[in-house]
Amino acid sequence: MAQVKKLKREKHQAVTPGRPGGQEIMKGDKQRLECGLQGTGLSDEELRQGTVLTTRWKADAKYGWDAGVAIGRYLAGLKEGKILGVRCYKCHRVMVPPRLFCEWCYRNIDEWVELKDTGIVNTFSLCYVTWDVKRIKEPQIPAVIELDGATKGMGIMHLLGEVDPKKVHIGMKVKAVWKEPAQREGAITDIRYWKPV
Amino acid sequence: MTNKVAVVGIGATQFRSISPDVSYKELMFEAAVKAYEDAGIDPRRDVDTFVTCAEDYHEGTSIFDEYVPDQLGAALKQMHTISGEGLHGIAAAWLQIMTGEFDVAVVEAHSKASNILTPHGVAVCAQDPIFNRPLGLNNLFIAGLEMNLFLQRSGLTSEHCAAVVKKNRANALANPIAGRAAKLSVDDFRTSPMVAFPLSELDIAQPVDGAVVVVLASEAWLRKRHGYNSKPVFLSGVGWCNGSFSLESRTWERQDFVTKAADMAYRHAGIECPAKEIDFAEVDDTYSYKELQHLVELRLVGEGELKGWIESGRTELKGNLPVNSSGGALGMGYLYEATGLARFYWAVQELRGACGKNQLPNPRTALVHAWRGLPTTSAAVAILTV
Amino acid sequence: MGNRVAIVGAGMTKFVRRAQETGQELAFYATKMALDSCGMKLDQIDGVVLGSAPDTFDGVHMKGEYLSPGAGAWGKPYMRCYVGGGTGVFAVAHGWYHVASGVFDTCLVVCEEKMSSYQPHAQGAFLTIFDHTTERPLKPNLLWIFALEMNRYMTTYGLRKEDIALVAVKNKNNALDHPAAQLGGKVTLDDILSSEVLAWPVQRLDVSPVSDGAVAVILANETVARRVTDKPVWIEGVGWSLDTAYWTNRDLCYPRYVEEAARMAYKMAGVTDPRHQIHIAEPYDPFDYKELHHMEGLLLCGRGEAPQLTVDGVTQRDGELPVCPSGGLLGVGNPIAAAGLMKVAELFWQLRGEAGKRQVARKVKRGVAQAWGDLMQVGTVVVVGI
Numbered sequence: 001m002a003q004v005k006k007l008k009r010e011k012h013q014a015v016t017p018g019r020p021g022g023q024e025i026m027k028g029d030k031q032r033l034e035c036g037l038q039g040t041g042l043s044d045e046e047l048r049q050g051t052v053l054t055t056r057w058k059a060d061a062k063y064g065w066d067a068g069v070a071i072g073r074y075l076a077g078l079k080e081g082k083i084l085g086v087r088c089y090k091c092h093r094v095m096v097p098p099r100l101f102c103e104w105c106y107r108n109i110d111e112w113v114e115l116k117d118t119g120i121v122n123t124f125s126l127c128y129v130t131w132d133v134k135r136i137k138e139p140q141i142p143a144v145i146e147l148d149g150a151t152k153g154m155g156i157m158h159l160l161g162e163v164d165p166k167k168v169h170i171g172m173k174v175k176a177v178w179k180e181p182a183q184r185e186g187a188i189t190d191i192r193y194w195k196p197v
Numbered sequence: 198m199t200n201k202v203a204v205v206g207i208g209a210t211q212f213r214s215i216s217p218d219v220s221y222k223e224l225m226f227e228a229a230v231k232a233y234e235d236a237g238i239d240p241r242r243d244v245d246t247f248v249t250c251a252e253d254y255h256e257g258t259s260i261f262d263e264y265v266p267d268q269l270g271a272a273l274k275q276m277h278t279i280s281g282e283g284l285h286g287i288a289a290a291w292l293q294i295m296t297g298e299f300d301v302a303v304v305e306a307h308s309k310a311s312n313i314l315t316p317h318g319v320a321v322c323a324q325d326p327i328f329n330r331p332l333g334l335n336n337l338f339i340a341g342l343e344m345n346l347f348l349q350r351s352g353l354t355s356e357h358c359a360a361v362v363k364k365n366r367a368n369a370l371a372n373p374i375a376g377r378a379a380k381l382s383v384d385d386f387r388t389s390p391m392v393a394f395p396l397s398e399l400d401i402a403q404p405v406d407g408a409v410v411v412v413l414a415s416e417a418w419l420r421k422r423h424g425y426n427s428k429p430v431f432l433s434g435v436g437w438c439n440g441s442f443s444l445e446s447r448t449w450e451r452q453d454f455v456t457k458a459a460d461m462a463y464r465h466a467g468i469e470c471p472a473k474e475i476d477f478a479e480v481d482d483t484y485s486y487k488e489l490q491h492l493v494e495l496r497l498v499g500e501g502e503l504k505g506w507i508e509s510g511r512t513e514l515k516g517n518l519p520v521n522s523s524g525g526a527l528g529m530g531y532l533y534e535a536t537g538l539a540r541f542y543w544a545v546q547e548l549r550g551a552c553g554k555n556q557l558p559n560p561r562t563a564l565v566h567a568w569r570g571l572p573t574t575s576a577a578v579a580i581l582t583v
Numbered sequence: 584m585g586n587r588v589a590i591v592g593a594g595m596t597k598f599v600r601r602a603q604e605t606g607q608e609l610a611f612y613a614t615k616m617a618l619d620s621c622g623m624k625l626d627q628i629d630g631v632v633l634g635s636a637p638d639t640f641d642g643v644h645m646k647g648e649y650l651s652p653g654a655g656a657w658g659k660p661y662m663r664c665y666v667g668g669g670t671g672v673f674a675v676a677h678g679w680y681h682v683a684s685g686v687f688d689t690c691l692v693v694c695e696e697k698m699s700s701y702q703p704h705a706q707g708a709f710l711t712i713f714d715h716t717t718e719r720p721l722k723p724n725l726l727w728i729f730a731l732e733m734n735r736y737m738t739t740y741g742l743r744k745e746d747i748a749l750v751a752v753k754n755k756n757n758a759l760d761h762p763a764a765q766l767g768g769k770v771t772l773d774d775i776l777s778s779e780v781l782a783w784p785v786q787r788l789d790v791s792p793v794s795d796g797a798v799a800v801i802l803a804n805e806t807v808a809r810r811v812t813d814k815p816v817w818i819e820g821v822g823w824s825l826d827t828a829y830w831t832n833r834d835l836c837y838p839r840y841v842e843e844a845a846r847m848a849y850k851m852a853g854v855t856d857p858r859h860q861i862h863i864a865e866p867y868d869p870f871d872y873k874e875l876h877h878m879e880g881l882l883l884c885g886r887g888e889a890p891q892l893t894v895d896g897v898t899q900r901d902g903e904l905p906v907c908p909s910g911g912l913l914g915v916g917n918p919i920a921a922a923g924l925m926k927v928a929e930l931f932w933q934l935r936g937e938a939g940k941r942q943v944a945r946k947v948k949r950g951v952a953q954a955w956g957d958l959m960q961v962g963t964v965v966v967v968g969i
Contacts (some may be wrong), residue, residue, distance in 0.1 A: 028734040037763050038612040039796060041599030055327055057642055057703075060318025063257030065715050066309070067222025075716070097717050100223050103267035103827050107239050123738070123835060125730030127782035131722045133704045133821065139783070142727040142863065144831045157718055157727075170738045189720045254644040259637040259711040260667040263957040264828045272827040273843055277673060278665040280647050285662050289677075295684035296585035298851065322644035327605070439651050439661040457658060465686070573648040575661070 070098045073112070079186040081178055085150050086112040093151045115149035118178035118197065122146045122155045126165050139165050145174060145194055161193030173197040200295050203419050203429035204581065206236025206412030207542050212376035212530045215311040216406040221256070224408045225307050226268040232410035235410035237422075240270030240509060245299040247276035247530075250286040250306040250534040252523070254319050257312065265518040269305055269410070282306075282408065283538025284567040284577035290413050300418040304411045306535035310404035324572055329444060336571040337401070339444065341393030344486045346449055346541065348395060351489070351500050355395055357507050358485035359386045361529055362399055364513055367525025371554035372543065376405035376530035400485040405530025411539040411545075430548045433582045434468070436461025440574030447574060455494035455568070458576045466580035468562070471496050477547060478518060481576075482525040483566040491566060492520065494526045495578070514555060522547065522555045537567025541579060548583045589808035589815035590675075590967065592801040593620030593928040601699035602795035606641055607653030612693040613797035613921075617691070621801060621811050629802070631656040633663040633675030634694040636919035636956075639708040641700050654693040654799075659666030666823065667712075668869070669963040671798075671923015672692065675952075676821035676965060677785050678802045688804050695797040696918035705793045712958065714828075726790075730782035732835040732959055737784060739836035740887035744784060748775040749893045750871035751788055754883050754907050757900060758914020760940035762923075765916035766792050775871075791869045794916035798924040800931065803935040814935045820854070821968040822844045822847030826855030830958045841880025841955060841962035848951070848964040849882075857882045861941020861966075863933055863943060863950040864904060865926035868911040872916070877953055878906065880962060901944035908933065923954035927965055934968040934969045 046052045067075060070086070074097055077084040086109040087094045088102035094113055096146040101108055124143035129135055140158040146153060160168060161177065174194040208231025210224055219227070233240055249265045258264065262278040265271070276302045279286045281305035290302035313319055320336045328463035348354065369378035389399040415423075419429055438461065441447040459471070468474045478497060482488035489507070497518060498506055506512060509572065512520035523529055523543035526536050526539070544563040546552050562582045569575040594616025596602075596609050604612070610633075612850040618625060633654050637644045648662030654661070664670065664677040671694050678692040736742070752775065758767030770788065778787040808815040826833065826845035835838075844859070849883035854860045864878035875889035883904065884892055892898055898906035909915055909929035912922045930950040932938040949968035955961060 037595070038616070039597035039599055039609065039763075040603040042601045043599070047601075057322075057326055057330055059322050059642060060315045061254060061322065062314040062318070063312050063715070064218050064314050065257065065312050066220055067716055068223045069218070071220060071716050094530070097255070097829070099267065099270065099829075101226055103270070103272045103829070104241070106239070114574040122831075123731045123735040124784070125727055125734060125782045126780075127724060127727060127730065128779075129724060129726065129781050131710050131724040133706050133724075134703065142721075142723065142731065142782075144731055144835075152734045153832060153834060157721065157723065157731075157831050159721060167806075170734070186252065188717050188721055189771050252645055253638045253711075257711070258715060259639050259708060260665075260957055262825070263712065263960060264668050266716070266825045268829050271825060273659075273824055273840060275822060275823055275847065276825040277677075280663040280665045281643070288660075289662065289680075292684040294679045295686060298585065298680075298683075319644060322638075322642065323648065325649065326643060378909050383834060437660045437662065439648070439656045439659065441657055442651050454658065458660075461660065508602055519885065551946075569645070569648065573645060575651075577650055 018055045070100045074098050075186040076187065078190040079184045081181065083117055083147060085113050085115045087113055094149065094154065096147055096150045096154050096156060114150065115147045119145040119147040119173060119174060121170055121172045123170055124160065124168050141168060142166060158191060159193045160196035200415055201416035202294050202409060202432045203292050203416055204432055204545050205376045205414045205419055205429060206232045206238065208232030208235055209374055209409045209539065209542050210407050211374050212404055212405040212407035212532065214376060215382045221307060221309045222264065222268045224406065225305060228408035228410040228580055231419050232412050236412040238412065240303065243277060244301045244303050246293050247271040247274065248285045248289045248302045249282055250279050250280055252280055252534060254322060255313065255533050257442050259438040262283055266362065269303060275521060282567045282569050282577050284541065284565065285437055287541065287579055288412065288437050288577060291435045293434055294415050295412060301412065301414045304413065307408035308404065308532040308535050309406055310533060311406050312441045316404065320571065325443065325555060332442055333353050337393040339483045339571050343449060344396050344484065347411045348449060351503055352370050353489065353504060357504065358400055360507050361482065361485045361488050365525040365527040367523050368514065368522055369528025372524045372529060375528050377403055378524060378528055381388050382542055390395060396484060402483050402526035402531040405532060407532050407535060409535045409542050411538060411541060430545050430583065431582050432579060434462040434466030434580040437577040442574065452490060452494045454574050455491055455576045456496065459578045461497045462578040462580050468580065475564045476555055476562050477522060478520050478564040479523060479544050480520055482521055482527050483531060483568065483570055485527065488520065488525065495564065495566060519557055522557060536578060537565065540567065541565045548581055586685050587805045588679050588682040588802050588818045589805065590800050590818065590931050591803045591808050591811045591815055592623065592755045592933045593618045594620055595925060595928060596796050598794045598796035600765060600792060600794060602697065602748045606650055606695050606697045607843065609697065609795065609797035610650050610653030610693050613799040614691065614693055617799035617801050623801060623811060625655045625759055627689060628655065628659065629689050629692045630660040630681050631680045631691045631693065632681060634670040634920040634924065635663065636667060636670055636696055639701060639711060640696065640698045640705060645693040649837065650695055653689060657889065666825065666956060666961045666963060668919055669954045670920040670956065672927060672952050672954035672965050673823055673963040674920065674924055675800065675927050676823055677961060679818050679821050682802050682804050688807050688860055690802045691799060692802060693797065694920035694922065694924040696921045697795045698793045698918060699795050705846040705887045715791055726782040726785055728959060729870050730785045733784050733870065735835040736872055736876060742890055743771065744776060746890040746894065747872045747875065748772055748789065750868065750874045751775050751913050753899060754868060754911040754913040757908055758910025761910045761915050764910050764914055765794055767910055767914050785870065791912035791917035792919040794914060795810065796918035796921045798921045798928055800924065800928055816892055816931045816934050816967050816969055818965060818966045820848035820852030822964040824962050826960040828958060828960065830960060835959065836902055837886060838876055838880035838962060840960060841877055842882065844879045844962035844964040848966045852966040854966065861949055861951050862945065862947040863908065863930065864906045865909060865929055865950065865952040866906065866955045868913050869917055871913060873955065874907060874911065877955060881951060881953055905943040908941050926952040932968050934967065
């Protein structure tokens, strides 16, 4: 019972006195911001030593996405060593990755086209950490690659390889390095990486 | 509140147990094209604001908002996500039009349920991570707890719930887009496996894939566009409300958040006596008993009257308050965020007089209700009138 | 534009790397402080709006429902909006249309983020923001896209890293005066340029930290606002825009979506010459180059001109156009949605002259806050004034 009483009293003290409006409230606001902020930070140490209790949960969340008409055909093309794009007759763009509809004209696309497996680097990065934030010595080189045969500015994200990181530059010409036909499975990783021409 | 809001276009795909031929983008595109055609608009030119309703865990993509604009014609336009029921999206669009800043609003919701390989594993992630998950219970236990209490209090039995399933799945036979239509017999229920007593497998709405798109507009825009003689369906009131999230502190015997949501919608629609003024209702029936429970909470039927109502078939097509003439979630299939929007789609069809065999005679006022499913206490209600 | 809407109260928690509090508790702290700051009680709040970024961080599916009790949503109309990183500022627009529509007199806006729950590192949760078929198999890292964008921006305008790193110096030093800040510190240009390279051109100190925290603001219509406070801060304009999901098809050197969002907000606010009519800005700065990028998108300077303004000291607290006087995400911390709302709260305090040591030198009457997110694709903007 004593504990309950104490709790109640504390709660009472926390309630702001006074009516809405006026200088007093605003002063109170400022004070609270200066000194009354709540939130308790925990250190790594506290977790390591187990002074804080934790729970764990590994989510059982698995998905199998339907690729659909456009991406389905794109993947089938990759398996054959081809990069496919689509054309809209209204805005005349050749787009990649392919889609069933032109998002700017809002209409179905008109034609499938085969693009070249060469292109230019639109932008790149030299990445020294993996997706799960492990440091690596030799950087991965992700890039947006504008494909030859598509409308200017149409690129895909992929990786560069067989290149000195210091020599990579925007505007560099690159060519796809494919997996062996037997190893291809109809995935974006059927292209191993892109190398300078 | 000066702006009246009208429903000017609706579109939906077929609801199917699987849809391996199309991606979610292509599914949404189909529903959107149909809705824009129905409304006679070009989304790139005419639409001021877009709302999509989605939950990341249902999509298997974080920030699913990213992947929505293109297929709706919303690229580089005003578009945002509501992590809620399709009817919450309707509420968001309704509010936006009422500000006077927007004339035409589009609401989308969809389900690619077949792409979730571990639906129960995903559903459990909605439980409180500290208090509930360590117990290792499937979400459906919550429905079992609730159903048991509800049957006990109302004096109903599993047979009454089975009557709801039979009615809804039979209604779906005449709904051309429904995915779970069936003619069931009493025997089917006898052999239906128990899932979470007293909830059996047939009491549960089964998931389907599909997409629904709705176009709303201000009355002013509609009149300007289609002349003063057009007779649209009006969205005359929307209400939504949350109860207590915690399983430990919720009111198991009452779903008061449903009543609050309904009362908000009634107030805006000027409805004083819902039981008298509502001509037909599309009510959440994710689990069979939910339809009955919700009818009471929506103040459409007194709890003591339920038994008599079911036994005399008053919620059937020919009854005085047809409920779920669409087939409901039991008959159309459970569409995650799009479940409420699918009911909304059907209610608009009924008010337009386009429901074929399931057409009700001259309905004027419809209630559409949605619940966000287990373990939530989150409901939304829309009132449609002609 | 609808009814006038004012911000009348604001509150926040400390931003910390890992909070002992659950998400619900963080939301509660911020909400309580916001209510207390204007002497309002939860009973006086008509509706609640929540903003929070990916559910995967917390590992809680339907996170909005989970957070509802902490956000004071029990028994109230409650909705969660979602536009990725843009959510924090968008939540204010979302709350704005609740009140501007005339349906609500008051609306509580709460943003919460707890990024520390995801193990081993929050970055892992970001893997799932990429397209599941065409990008995720490459095992992309969130840093990639920023590095790609930054490189494009630098190359297009011939900028050096030094020009950009000045932003991080300014913001981290500004944050020294913010009592809630996680990472304020006396940082020099050399510190930043010599920090560990993560994904060139992005280095460790170019990036905002991973944080836990919550922020809340209270919106009210004119009648209530005048009663509650004699210094309401008016929401003069809101804007948002979502670009195509095909981010590799866009030119990354300029944020068109931010410009579209800004134009919408400026039009509503009657701002025709943002460079002179905006006195203070809180653009989104999760990375130092983003502040510059966004100043250009917000039309506060010409394309490629923002770095020069920073070099000239224009954007310092005592400069002509103070930018991120709060310390921004780089200094105060980046609990995603909460960080966006923190920017609006900062403008609220600055415009009322209550920002204490952070108070900017010039007299400010109108400010703009902006956030950005999804696949570098959404801009959300709020213009406030007194």
